[in-house]
Amino acid sequence: MTFETLLPYLMAAIFAMAFPLVTGYLVLVERKILADFQARLGPMRVGPHGLLQPIADALKLILKEDTVPKDADKFLFYLAPLLSVVTAFGSFAVIPISATLRIADLNIGLLLISALAAVGVFGIILGGWSSNSNYSLLGALRGAAQLISYEVALGLSLVTVVMLSGTLSMQGIVEAQFNQRIWFLFGNYGLMLLSFFIFLIAAVAEVNRAPFDLPEAESEIVAGYHTEYSGFRWALYMLAEYTNIFIICAVAATVFFGGWLRPFANIEWLAYPMDAIFPAALLFLSAWGCARMKLFPFTALLGISGLVFLIPAVATALSAPFWFFLKVSAVFYVLIWFRASWPRLRYDQLMDLGWKRLIPLALGALLANAIIGML
Amino acid sequence: MTNHLETSEMLLNMGPQHPSTHGVLRLVLKLDGERVKAVECVIGYLHRGVEKIGENRTYMQFAPYVDRMDYISAVSNGLGYCLAVEQLIGAEAPPRAQIVRVLFAELNRIASHLLWLGTSALDLGAMTALFYTMREREEVLKIFENYCGARLTTHAFRIGGLQYELHDTFEAETRAFSEMFKKRLDEYEKLLTKNPIWVERLKGVGILTAEECKSYAVSGPMLRAAGVNWDLRKAQPYSGYEQFDFEIPVLHGADSYDRYRIRIEEMRQSLRIIDQALERIPSGAIMAKVPKVLKPAPGEVYVSIEAPKGELGYYIVSDGSLHPYRLRVRPPSFVNLASLEKMAVGALVADVVAIIGTIDIVLGEVDR
Amino acid sequence: MDAALFYTFAAITLAGALATVTRRNPVHCALGLIFSLLGVAGLFLLQAAELLFAVQILLYVGGVMVLFLFVIMLIHLEQAARLRQYSRQWPVALAALFAVFLEIYVLAQSGLPGLPPSPQPRLNAGGNTERIADSLFYVYALPFEAASLLLLIAIVGAVWLARKKEQPQ
Secondary structure (H helix, E strand, C coil), rough: CCCHHHHHHHHHHHHHHHHHHHHHHHHHHHHHHHHHHHHCCCCCCCCCCHHHHHHHHHHHHHCCHHHHCCCCCHHHHHHHHHHHHHHHHHHHHHHCCCCCCCCCCCCCCCHHHHHHHHHHHHHHHHHHHHCCCCHHHHHHHHHHHHHHHHHHHHHHHHHHHHHHCCCCCHHHHHHHHHCCCCHHHHCCCHHHHHHHHHHHHHHHCCCCCCCCCHHHHHHHCCCCCCCCCHHHHHHHHHHHHHHHHHHHHHHHHHHHHCCCCCCCCHHHHHHHHHHHHHHHHHHHHHHHHHCCHHHHHHHHHHHHHHHCCCHHHHHHHHHHHHHHHHHHHHHHHHHHHHHHHHCCCCCCHHHHHHHHHHHHHHHHHHHHHHHHHCC | CCCCCCCCCCEEEEEECCCCCCCCCCCEEECCCCEEEEEEEEECCCCCCCCCCCCCCCHHHHHHHCCCCHHHHHHHHHHHHHHHHHHCCCCCCHHHHHHHHHHHHHHHHHHHHCCCCCCCCHCCCCCCCCHCCCCHHHHHHHHHHHHHHEEEEEECCEEEEECCCCCCCHHHHHHHHHHHHHHHHHHHHHHHCCHHHHHHCCCCCCCHHHHHHHHHHCCCCCHHCCCCCCCCHHHCCCHHHHHHCCCCCCCCEEEHHHHHHHHHHHHHHHHHHHHHHHHHHCCCCEEECCCCCCCCCEEEEEEEEECEEEEEEEEEEEEECCCEEEEECCCCCHHHHHHHHHHHEEEEHHHHHHHHHHHCCCCHHHHH | HHHHHHHHHHHHHHHHHHHHHHHCHHHHHHHHHHHHHHHHHHHHCCCHHHHHHHHHHHHEEEEEEEEEEEEEEHCHHHCCCCCCHHHHHHHHHHHHHHHHHHHHHHHHHCCCCCCCCCCCCCCCCCCCCCHHHHHHHCHHHHHHHHHHHHHHHHHHHHHHHHHCCCCCC
């Protein structure tokens, strides 16, 4: 067996094992960024600048008592969080991190992600129903209605991408962006911006993030569908939620922002500045930031990584994952920004927005993009 | 076609431990889907028998207890109580004490409205506003702390005036706060006032018309949002409010959104009063001649002030002994809360949260 | 490998179908149906019909079944459990089952006259998305549009039936 044939299995194993930890750190990053928006520091106690907080949280969650409500449907109560996690992790199969770093290149990649998201809804519905609690049930009903409504708009906005690329394969979509010399975000003379706008709104709703976090709206229905969950099962829900966020950010980065491609991927002479100097500069900047926070080991680590990036061979090898994760982080940041800025919509307003505005708009965008694409 | 299977009506028990019932309010909601068909308000989880305690304490001993009713605006509670007892014994605080009382009461109004703004924004899912308002409220609490050592239950006033002289840095601190807060208010408005989601969540939600307000005896910002120009600071001035130049904001929407705008505007007007008061703090005594042992002549008195949440009234009956014969508090939160059912029936669950938020209740005062 | 997967998916499909008709709790029934549909999706995948696999999951599992569950959750379950089930018709069901098995047996033995034997699926053919699109929107465009019109009529009819009746004054 060669390395190439082993790589997909290796990737799958890395994703499956590392993502619980990554999720923990996504939560930490979110808390830190939110704190920055809100004039406070965020977690500071566990480790330097709260860096070990996710570990502490995970330990706490594992050690907590796992309660099951009286009269709950035990079988479904146990099954529901698993459904959420399995479907969320399944989507990793088709996310390409670079031309070679991927688990599988399916010719229905985009559809598979939609399909898995659709199955993931059952984690919410069954979890909420089996808890035998009114708050959970309300959360489940909200979740079901919201997800199937916004799936339509999400799907329609992705169809415009498929029309441009001519393929459903995630890898093919990135390659199409390379061949057409444009990120699909700016495709069709800028008309795709409308599609991206629809995609972004629907995506936020799809992953239950503020301002569409109705299925778990704390101030209304306590915690929604996972009100009755505790300990490790609750952690599974959180794992699924943040995995879904990562997936949706990765999809946005892949289909609209050129995936692992660097900006101006077709201009040869920009290769070294974009693949080596820019990442190195970013790393040096982070190193300086760590130095200001007196995190000197991190300064050293980031500084050395920056220097390593300046070696041309390393830059060529690592630039694709670098750009991919940079784009994913940018979208993730925007989602946190939404959460910090906006109040929550009401249930009927959410449905109005979805059915009366977003879906007609998405249909219009689809038609307009189709016409422009044919010209 | 007959329906064998009815969609079920759901009985939702909200509280007393619920993130947005502001303490220990309990609501029993009858829901059809998400629409509210009936509301039952259950209160009393924080009942401590404050009024009965009042009958067993001397007038001075009871003063700290009033701070623990509406603990968000302890200064206003103290002001109302002191004014009531002073009227009962026929004393009046000296001018300097009166102006200082106004200063603290207005600072407290800002602190109270800030806490309201932050928490009700959080109820609607706008979490960031809470941290900004808490940051500014902290500055007010610091002024309180520097003056009397306490931040929340201040017990800042005494019957007949003040116990402590103003601390040296008071003027500078208050001026700095006033300067800073004007800009911060604009920031809040940028964050919320024209935010389309914020507007859509509040506009037309929880409408209580002027007529309904009057029949429920609703007072405070809720009443003024319904177009009734009624503020005790203007209508029956106390503690020297008549000397100040300020406006009573009145809006006509009668909905949650106008209640929000009224409170924002009230904070601006409070700043105006604070700025004027700082200019004209007279020198002189801070305490009137009040006997060491208070034994008012038999009689009764009702004094009410404009607390941040509405009309706060004290009704005291004296039988000539050391203790009040009867002490009754008219708490604005309790009276305003009674209108919840009127507003909430027919609304959605999320609206109920918005409505509770914009009534602005403190359970310590509702239950007493 | 393929055979093992086929039998696994087939078993999931059948077990799900059995659970659907035997469970008393409607939510469990729905869950059984979901697994049955997922099993069918797996069978599609084995036949290298990726698009059908994705569409099966997306529409049947993610769309139809979510709506089923949505309705089930809104009704009184205790009341539903007390309603008469269809279990009293088991002689008819048994007869129908027998007829179906007989039919399958005959077909499997002789094949249907007039139809060519089913072609072997082309594995690794680079996806059948385009071919399905071609046949739907080009070869069979008219029946496709007719079907969508029929569905539209059904939607309008359903909305008409489900709308709340005005109370006669």
